[in-house]
Amino acid sequence: MAQLTPFTYRQGSSILHLLDARCKFFAICLVSMSMLSARLPVCLFYFLILLFFLKKAGLKFFTTMGSIKYFLMFLFFIFAARALIVEGEIIFSFHGISITKQGLNEGFLVAFKFFLVMLTGLVFSATTKPSSVKTAVQWFLKPIPFVPEKRVAVMISLSLGFMPIIAQKARDISDAQKARCADLEKNPVKKIIRLVLPLLKKTFLSADNLVLAMESRCYTDDRTDPEFAPSGKEIFFLVCSILISVGLISL
Amino acid sequence: MMPEKIIDIKSVCHTFEDGTIGIKDIFLSFYKGEFIILAGRNGSGKTTLLRHLNGLLLPQSGQILVNGKTVSNHLVQTRKTVGMVFQDPDTQIVGDTVFDEVAFGLENLKFKRHDINEKVTQVLKDLSLYHLKDRNPSTLSGGEKRKVAIAGILVMDPEVIVFDEPFSNLDYPGTLQVLSTIIDLNRSGHTIIIATHDVETVIDTATRIIIMEKGLVKEDGRPCDLVKHLESYGVKEPCSSKFGLGIRPWLN
Numbered sequence A: 001m002a003q004l005t006p007f008t009y010r011q012g013s014s015i016l017h018l019l020d021a022r023c024k025f026f027a028i029c030l031v032s033m034s035m036l037s038a039r040l041p042v043c044l045f046y047f048l049i050l051l052f053f054l055k056k057a058g059l060k061f062f063t064t065m066g067s068i069k070y071f072l073m074f075l076f077f078i079f080a081a082r083a084l085i086v087e088g089e090i091i092f093s094f095h096g097i098s099i100t101k102q103g104l105n106e107g108f109l110v111a112f113k114f115f116l117v118m119l120t121g122l123v124f125s126a127t128t129k130p131s132s133v134k135t136a137v138q139w140f141l142k143p144i145p146f147v148p149e150k151r152v153a154v155m156i157s158l159s160l161g162f163m164p165i166i167a168q169k170a171r172d173i174s175d176a177q178k179a180r181c182a183d184l185e186k187n188p189v190k191k192i193i194r195l196v197l198p199l200l201k202k203t204f205l206s207a208d209n210l211v212l213a214m215e216s217r218c219y220t221d222d223r224t225d226p227e228f229a230p231s232g233k234e235i236f237f238l239v240c241s242i243l244i245s246v247g248l249i250s251l
Numbered sequence B: 001m002m003p004e005k006i007i008d009i010k011s012v013c014h015t016f017e018d019g020t021i022g023i024k025d026i027f028l029s030f031y032k033g034e035f036i037i038l039a040g041r042n043g044s045g046k047t048t049l050l051r052h053l054n055g056l057l058l059p060q061s062g063q064i065l066v067n068g069k070t071v072s073n074h075l076v077q078t079r080k081t082v083g084m085v086f087q088d089p090d091t092q093i094v095g096d097t098v099f100d101e102v103a104f105g106l107e108n109l110k111f112k113r114h115d116i117n118e119k120v121t122q123v124l125k126d127l128s129l130y131h132l133k134d135r136n137p138s139t140l141s142g143g144e145k146r147k148v149a150i151a152g153i154l155v156m157d158p159e160v161i162v163f164d165e166p167f168s169n170l171d172y173p174g175t176l177q178v179l180s181t182i183i184d185l186n187r188s189g190h191t192i193i194i195a196t197h198d199v200e201t202v203i204d205t206a207t208r209i210i211i212m213e214k215g216l217v218k219e220d221g222r223p224c225d226l227v228k229h230l231e232s233y234g235v236k237e238p239c240s241s242k243f244g245l246g247i248r249p250w251l252n
Helices: A020-038 A041-057 A061-067 A069-085 A101-127 A129-140 A148-176 A188-216 A236-251 B046-053 B076-081 B098-108 B113-126 B142-154 B172-187 B225-231
Strands: A090-094 A098-101 B005-015 B019-033 B035-038 B059-065 B082-085 B161-166 B191-196 B208-211 B215-222
Touching: A020 A041, A020 A101, A020 A129, A020 A236, A041 A061, A041 A101, A041 A236, A069 A098, A069 A101, A098 A101, A098 B208, A129 A148, A148 A188, A236 B142, B005 B046, B019 B046, B019 B191, B019 B215, B035 B046, B035 B225, B046 B059, B046 B082, B046 B161, B046 B191, B059 B076, B076 B082, B082 B142, B098 B113, B098 B142, B142 B161, B142 B172, B161 B172, B172 B191, B208 B225, B215 B225
Parallel strands: B035 B191, B035 B208, B082 B161, B161 B191
Antiparallel strands: A090 A098, B005 B019, B005 B059, B208 B215
């Protein structure tokens, strides 16, 4: 049985689960863009809203943080880079490398904004079925000429659906290697190569099998159109999203 | 009365790009309502033959007719008539819920949404999967996943259902679940073709056994006549037969 990743859809009946995916898509685009010019207090307020939705989506905050620890490390690098690069009032200096107060503030704000965008995406993917994501993408791409919206939508849906399977395969390979003392190897590059090569091979084989399975069930781009099931709360949710966006930009 | 012929394979050959012979000069006919075991060791050509029945592979020479129509000229019709359940259910699951997964084939056939909902609901109820309809298929047990894969085929109303190693990686309850589903399908009139190298679970139900080796059909006949030949082709003889008790049912 595959383990659920934080990005996997979880069955539920919260307001986020019931909302039309198009509405959620529009809202996360709007809020994520507004985040660019947001200040720290408003970001903190938005963080509280996200924590509420995270709980509603059935995700535990600390468990989720544990499973995205590599992303958090990436955020730490962003923070450190900003702290070292931005000029201003020097707090600490060592062999010509200085950390400034402005750098720390700016680094924290940028990293925190990235974190919030990622958390928003996580709440979205945990409460939206990949098929609804596909449906929404298809709907948004339809007016754009020369874009095969149905094909793009299926690709997105399959990629989302395959994430947990690839993650499970990576875990299996890693465990199989650990069972043969692979963790004694200290060179990180060798470790990554040992993991990535078999994982790629398995992923391509799985993709081949998936293609066969789809073909055997008469797969075609020209399929029955998806169905939207609005809950009736979309207008309210959109108004709230617009208010949050305005708040993020102007406060 | 002679049963109706559904699939007719005439002198079919398939060689892979690296020169390996997949299947060679196959002549076979499958009839309505049959329960056929396709046995043979790994690499004997079972999967290659099965993939020809569904049009996933096309014969390089020879011809396959499904309900009298050539497979290569009637691919969609063939795939509606011959459904295929793959060995690894994880890699054939396309939908993110059980309901969406089962609906996939009907969406490809451009059924109306209302009809899709109706047919999928019916099939899920028939296979006792309805309570799982909103579950993510990747979180199901092995037996449940395989039943979902069967539902995804069954909803397209096939006459023939082809299974590639349906019991591999299943525990005992999972095997029981899948086996009883397959037997029910055969009783309801579906022709069943199962490729396996472990015949013990299904040999009692089978009406015919075909043994393959190196891409060739070596034996074709009734299970009771061929059961003693199995081990010479790398297929384990059922325990009951080994102990002189003949073919005994695996499922009570």
